Amino acid sequence: MGEKKFENALKELEQIVEQLEDSELPLDDALKLFEKGIKLSQFCSARLDDAEQKVELLIKDAGGSLRPVAFDESDEEHGD
Amino acid sequence: MQRAQPRAMRLPEWICMDRGKVITVSELNRRIKTSLEDVYVDIWVEAEISNLRVPASGHCYLTLKDPSSQLRAVMFRYARSRLRFIPQDGMQVVCRGSINVYEPRGEYQLVIERMEPCGAGALQMAFEQLKNRLAAEGLFDEERKQPLPFLPRRICVITSPTGAAVRDILHVLTRRFPGLHISVLPVAVQGENAAQEIAAAIDDANAHAVADVLIVGRGGGSLEDLWAFNEECVARAICRSAIPVISAVGHEIDFTIADFAADMRAPTPSAAAELAVREKGDLVRTVRNLSMALSRRLAQRMRVEKAALCSAAGRLVRCARMVADAQIACGDAHQRLLACLPRLCALRRAAARTARQRLLTLSPRQRIAAHRAAAGFLQVALGRNMTVALARTRARVRGELARLSALNPAAVLARGFCIARMQTTGRVVRSSSEVSAGERLRITLHEGSADCIIETVHG
Numbered sequence: 001m002g003e004k005k006f007e008n009a010l011k012e013l014e015q016i017v018e019q020l021e022d023s024e025l026p027l028d029d030a031l032k033l034f035e036k037g038i039k040l041s042q043f044c045s046a047r048l049d050d051a052e053q054k055v056e057l058l059i060k061d062a063g064g065s066l067r068p069v070a071f072d073e074s075d076e077e078h079g080d
Numbered sequence: 081m082q083r084a085q086p087r088a089m090r091l092p093e094w095i096c097m098d099r100g101k102v103i104t105v106s107e108l109n110r111r112i113k114t115s116l117e118d119v120y121v122d123i124w125v126e127a128e129i130s131n132l133r134v135p136a137s138g139h140c141y142l143t144l145k146d147p148s149s150q151l152r153a154v155m156f157r158y159a160r161s162r163l164r165f166i167p168q169d170g171m172q173v174v175c176r177g178s179i180n181v182y183e184p185r186g187e188y189q190l191v192i193e194r195m196e197p198c199g200a201g202a203l204q205m206a207f208e209q210l211k212n213r214l215a216a217e218g219l220f221d222e223e224r225k226q227p228l229p230f231l232p233r234r235i236c237v238i239t240s241p242t243g244a245a246v247r248d249i250l251h252v253l254t255r256r257f258p259g260l261h262i263s264v265l266p267v268a269v270q271g272e273n274a275a276q277e278i279a280a281a282i283d284d285a286n287a288h289a290v291a292d293v294l295i296v297g298r299g300g301g302s303l304e305d306l307w308a309f310n311e312e313c314v315a316r317a318i319c320r321s322a323i324p325v326i327s328a329v330g331h332e333i334d335f336t337i338a339d340f341a342a343d344m345r346a347p348t349p350s351a352a353a354e355l356a357v358r359e360k361g362d363l364v365r366t367v368r369n370l371s372m373a374l375s376r377r378l379a380q381r382m383r384v385e386k387a388a389l390c391s392a393a394g395r396l397v398r399c400a401r402m403v404a405d406a407q408i409a410c411g412d413a414h415q416r417l418l419a420c421l422p423r424l425c426a427l428r429r430a431a432a433r434t435a436r437q438r439l440l441t442l443s444p445r446q447r448i449a450a451h452r453a454a455a456g457f458l459q460v461a462l463g464r465n466m467t468v469a470l471a472r473t474r475a476r477v478r479g480e481l482a483r484l485s486a487l488n489p490a491a492v493l494a495r496g497f498c499i500a501r502m503q504t505t506g507r508v509v510r511s512s513s514e515v516s517a518g519e520r521l522r523i524t525l526h527e528g529s530a531d532c533i534i535e536t537v538h539g
Contacts, residue, residue: 007230010363013370020377027385034378041371047231048364054261055250057241058290066288071241071250071264 006047013040106183113181116188120179125190126198127151129171134160140167144175144190152189153177159193164311165206166213172198203303207310210337214312219319220340226324228344228355229292231363234261235356236291236323238281241266245299245328245349252353257360263290268308269298275311282317282325294321295352296338297328309336318342328352493526500524503531512537 016037020030056068103111127144134140138157143150153175155167167173177192197205214220235253239246241264253260265285267277278296285294296318298306308314309329318325318341327342328349339345346352485491489499500509503520515521517537523530 010230010366010370013367013374017370017373017377020374020381023381023384027381030378030381034374037374038371041367041374044367045364045371048360048367049259052261053254053259055254056263058236058263058265058284060284066265066284066290068263071262 006044009040009043009047013037013044016040105186109181109183109186112186112188113183116179116181122176122178123190124174124176125151126172126174129167129173130169132167132169142167144173152187153192154180154189155192155195159195163195164203164307165197165209167195174198203307203310207337210310210312210315211340214315214337214341219315224319226343228324228326230358232260232292232357234263234291236263236265236285236294238265238267238278238285238294238296239298239349240269243269243299245297248299248348248350249295249328249353252350253357256354257357259360260357265290270301270305270308274308275314278308279311279313279317282314282321286321286323289323291323293356294323294325295328295346295349295356296325296342297346297349297352298330299349300330300334306330306334306336309338311337314338315341326352326355490526493524496526498523498525512539 016033019025019033020037025033055071057071058066058068061067125144127146130143130145130150132140132142138160140155140157140160142153142155144153145151174196175190175192176194177190179188180191181188196202218224237246237249239249246264250262250264253262265281267281268274269278282294282296285291296309296314298309300306306329309327315337318327318338324343325341326344326346327336327338328346328351329336329338330348332347335345344355346355493499500521500523501507502509502515503522507514509515509521515534515537517534519534521532521534523532
């Protein structure tokens with residue numbers, strides 16, 4: 001699932017930043033980690049930006065499937 | 081506590097009409113059934129439960145009584161399944177139902193449609209009973225709880241589409257995380273079918289995988305208003321849900337069965353929205369900070385590496401210089417070594433010569449000659465000594481031989497003696513007693529022998 005990937009990516013990114021502090025780490029590995037970290041941070045940013053705001057009402061039709069219709073603010077107002 | 085009055089109070093007409101006419105038991109029971117079932121419909125009775133039993137059929141048989149009377153009653157399975165509590169003997173209840181007459185036995189009973197515990201705390205009792213039962217079943221166990229997704233893409237809110245709760249939830253969700261996909265599954269949150277609708281909506285949400293997390297709830301209200309969330313079917317639907325469920329019923333102080341069953345209980349609908357999703361701004365900041373830290377760390381690392389490289393390069397130059405110095409020293413030593421070589425050889429050669437001289441003086445050859453001379457001398461002496469010893473021995477042997485021949489009997493015979501032997505036996509005769517006249521003797525002389533006959537023997 002997407003959100004699991006995001007959480008893992010964020011955790012991994014944190015670990016990489018921490019690992020990069022270790023001066024014993026061979027430079028080659030440090031560069032690889034950096035590259036991976038950049039990819040992870042790009043992934044995380046993209047994941048935070050990609051969602052499109054949508055609020056819908058799910059109406060069950062005769063066939064038993066759920067049909068989305070726009071959730072109108074005015075609808076909820078007069079019902080209250 | 082009869083809320084519905086019997087419809088007809090006067091005697092049915094047939095009783096007046098048929099007075100004096102003989103009828104069968106069946107006919108009578110049929111008539112009683114018709115009249116009673118027409119009249120005692122949808123009545124409310126308050127009573128104490130006794131003799132309650134539930135056979136395998138699932139129907140519930142019981143006796144309703146007060147201090148002076150009793151009434152048989154039955155609650156069929158469908159009605160029993162809608163009970164919010166478990167009826168028990170001794171319990172005071174209000175029953176709603178209709179009278180039924182069973183003709184074959186001429187018996188009547190109350191068929192109960194609904195039953196409520198009497199008095200204050202009735203709902204509370206139902207609540208406690210259900211809670212204990214479901215808890216015993218393990219439905220509220222911590223191990224069953226699913227973790228909420230860290231960053232849900234889609235959130236489904238199961239509630240009334242017209243309440244304040246849905247507005248609060250949508251408001252908080254969109255404020256915290258612009259860009260969420262939110263869907264609302266509209267349900268009645270109070271009233272007759274509310275619980276069934278809520279349970280069905282939870283199942284639908286799962287069947288159609290509409291979200292990563294569900295918020296199920298409603299705004300505040302009385303215990304009766306919130307009751308749908310205390311129904312068993314809702315609790316079970318929540319436990320069944322593969323999608324994590326956040327319950328959000330009423331206010332902070334309201335606890336419902338749904339709250340115990342949910343993966344997470346939110347004190348209010350707004351709080352549920354806050355639990356469901358993190359602040360997008362926080363996450364964006366976190367990612368940005370991490371990304372910056374990443375670059376900073378690498379830049380710092382590069383600086384360190386560069387410094388190390390410069391220092392290493394410096395050391396390399398120094399090393400090259402040291403190598404050159406060593407090379408020069410080495411060439412010089414080589415030259416000196418070459419120059420030394422002839423002198424060194426001469427020295428060694430002289431030493432070798434001296435050693436050989438010393439070796440020659442120590443040669444065993446002279447000692448061998450000396451030993452050989454001594455051996456020759458000893459050989460000569462040995463020969464001489466041997467001749468002398470031989471002559472001396474020979475002389476002694478001659479002497480001994482002369483002495484030996486003196487003892488030889490042949491020598492005695494030569495001096496004129498003879499040896500007499502019996503001719504028969506050959507035995508030497510030493511005494512006259514050994515022989516007698518007439519016997520033959522052989523006389524051995526110095527030269528030859530003679531046979532004789534003894535003439536006379538002399539004592």
